[in-house]
Amino acid sequence: MTTIRVGVLTVSDTASFDPVSDTSGPSLCRLVEAEPRYKVEITAIVPDDIKVIQKTVTHWCDDLDLHLVLTTGGTGFGVRDCTPEAVLPLLERQTPGISHLIFAKSIQITPFAALSRAISGIRGQTLVLTFPGSPKAVKENFEAVAKMLPHAIDLARGGTGKKVHEKMQGVSRRLRKSPYPLIAMDQALASVMDKIAPLPSTERPVNEALIGSVLDEDVVAVEAVPGYRAAILDGYAVIDTDGPGEYPVTAVSIATASYETPAKLLPGQIARITTGGALPEGATAVVMVEDTLLVKSSEDDTKEEIVEIRAKVRNGEAVREIGSDVKIGQIVLKKGQVISAVGGEIGVLASIGVGKVVVKQRPVVGFLSTGNEVVNHDNGQPLKMGQIRDSNRPTLIAATKAAGFDYLDLGIAPDSPEDLEAAVKNGLDKCEIVVTTGGVSMGEMDLLKPILEQKLGATIHFGRIMMKPGKPTTFATVPHPRGGQQPRLVFGLPGNPVSATVTFHLFVLPALRKLAGYEKYMWPSIQAEITHDIRLDERPEYQRAIVAVTNEGKIQAQSTDRNQMSSRMVTMLGANSLLVLPGRTAERANVASGDKVECLLIGKIV
Structure with a gap:
């Protein structure tokens, strides 16, 4: 390919009625023909009309088989701006790298480059680029890609692009500066967190799948715990005012499910009871079995008939009253609480008659x-x-x-x-x-x-x-x-x-x-005494480290490895924290052994 044949299309309602007012089209033609091997073969001016734009671009690509079609105008936010909408359906392949290169160049010059919706791509064997409608923007956009377009066109037409590629890959043409500004860590974190809101809530059953979820409403007990007066140890239900002495055993109450209420205990009577068993009506306390003595059993030795109570107990002793743990209507878990694997939340929920809870959706x-x-x-x-x-x-x-x-x-x-x-x-x-x-x-x-x-x-x-x-x-x-x-x-x-x-x-x-709705979503931070000298980098650094508590109770930190290169995954071995090291300054080039250093705890302290 010796000559690159180019079509320049101006898209503008105004210029289509008054061609003299078109400044970006002629400007683009001059830029194109100033480049070796480029030739403007055809130009046109069309209004901001999708069908007219599409008809022209299709004719230039399919019938004229141009190497390159450049449009100017209609890429902005205006109500009539429709060039991207017209051109995009015509493209068989988009070229996001070219579009990005143009944007990256322009955004360095003016923030208004962000208001361009320009696109690029390939139709058949023709490369199509859409530029904004001002001579200044056209110049910036074309100069950003002019030197690499021959290579792109050669590839689009089935060539290897080898010679062009070799020529272009000289070190003088490589990008040396990122278009993205270098920002501080706190600014980056704030940028992330400002864009996040907790997900909506959902209702989920109480089971192990809740672990890690965050409650989105208070949880209220619908049942009392315990739901009946229960013994907290094995022994005998008594009336505390009876005092020590020998008493007949009139009933037995064990911890089991039953719809029957234990027989009422009268003064001068006691009842055998096990841990968790329901107290008979009238009983006021429980005497542990170690404070009793069997006096008489039945002839077949299967029942206790008379037992001596040897200890004085007070009213309510060894008894769990109804609702003594949790009362009906009591708030047991607060909105925002995390359901953990070790905190007992699942057990509490299971005990109070709550089958479902409202939690934040999990991402x-x-x-x-x-x-x-x-x-x-x-x-x-x-x-x-x-x-x-x-x-x-x-x-x-x-x-x-x-x-x-x-x-x-x-x-x-x-x-x-x-x-x-x-x-x-x-x-x-x-x-x-x-x-x-x-x-x-x-x-x-x-x-x-x-x-x-x-x-x-x-x-x-x-x-x-x-x-x-x-x-x-x-x-x-x-x-x-x-x-x-x-x-x-x-x-x-x-x-x-x-x-x-x-x-x-x-x-x-x-x-x-x-x-997920966590109120405390950042890693916890502590101060630890560093056990060795560290040479500070020019950038703030996050070194992998192990934080431990000494026998004397000191909190100390030690880097996992002195060579903390980002490719060495072994520096993560055993790490439970990240040392937050400041950037090097003229006043401070090192952290000395014994200095206090901030540590982000990403694991358990050893």
């Missing part, structure tokens, strides 16, 4: 690994050159399960825009949160951000954080696929396993807790 989180080099850790095959086993999904799924949340394994997506888009869409359809690992840095195959923005309508709230590890961590919100009020959340975590694990604990688990 589901989906995990997707990305990368052509990533393979399932359990595929049973030896690794090929360049392959790595996926440790991210197993690690994050295990941490999610331990935290009591539901998850979905979304598998591995290769570095393909179509495959990655389909995998993320699948997760967004089924999960409140989608967590990806890999594909968020500055490499050629880091596709997540452009796909989120250009294909899924996402808003990226941040793409870089001033932290170590986890600098390229990305957070975005995506409109609910079925029109729900709460958007889906996407966390693009780095591919390095330690970076993924640390950022998961810092961002994703707190987000899950807040979605």
Whole structure:
């Protein structure tokens, strides 16, 4: 291909009536022909009309077989702006990377670039790009992609693009700066939490599946505990005013279900009773069996007839009165309380006659690994050159399960825009949160951000954080696929396993807790004495560490490993905390042994 044949289409109601008023179209033509090998073969001006736009673009692509079609105008928020709606149905393949490159360049110049809805893609063998309608925006957009368009067009027409690619890949043409500002950790956390509201409530039965749920209303007892006057030990029901002496045994009351009320106890009588047994009417106390003596039994030795009471008891002794534990109408659990596995909440609910409770819905989180080099850790095959086993999904799924949340394994997506888009869409359809690992840095195959923005309508709230590890961590919100009020959340975590694990604990688990209705959703923090010197990094750092209590009662922290590289998963071994280390300054370059350091507790203190 020697000459790139280009069509320039101006979309404007005004310019279609007064061609002289068109400034962006001629400006674009001059920019195109200033580039070697480009030739403007045809131009046109059409109104903001979907059918007219489509007719022109289709003719230029299908009949004229142009290499490149550039439109200018109609990409904004105006009522008549309809270029994206006209062009999108004509495209056989979209090119989100090109759209993202244009957006990234423009947003560095003006925040108003966010108001453009420009798209790009391929129809047949023609590349189609839509630009805004001002000469300034046209210049910025075209210059952002002009040098790489020959390569893209060659590929769209079935070529290998080898020569163009080799020419373009000079180091002078590589992106050296991310379009996403580097923000502070507290700003990133606030950005996440500001976008989250607890999920709606639902009614669920009282069983072990409640563990981890948060109550969304007070729970009131509908039955008293106990529901009858009961003995708290084995012995004899007595009338306390009778005092010590020998008494006939007139009844036996054992802990069993019965619709019959025990016979009334009269003065001078006692009744044999077991722990939990119902007290006969008239009984006022229970004497333990150790404080009695058998005086006489029946001839066949099967019944006690006379027993000596040897201890003086007071009214109510060893008796659980009705409602002494829980009264009818008593609030036993408060709204906002978490149903734990060890706190007894399930047992209390089961004891008071409550069969169902209202709790916050539990979020589901989906995990997707990305990368052509990533393979399932359990595929049973030896690794090929360049392959790595996926440790991210197993690690994050295990941490999610331990935290009591539901998850979905979304598998591995290769570095393909179509495959990655389909995998993320699948997760967004089924999960409140989608967590990806890999594909968020500055490499050629880091596709997540452009796909989120250009294909899924996402808003990226941040793409870089001033932290170590986890600098390229990305957070975005995506409109609910079925029109729900709460958007889906996407966390693009780095591919390095330690970076993924640390950022998961810092961002994703707190987000899950807040979605689930936890009032305290952040990790608890304590001060611990560090046991060794640490050289501070220029970025605030979260080192993996073990916090322990010494025999003397001191709380101490020690890094799991002095080499805390983000690729070394062994630094997570045994870690129960993250040391919160400040960034290095001229005044402070180290943390000295014995200094107090903030520790986020992600596990149990040893």
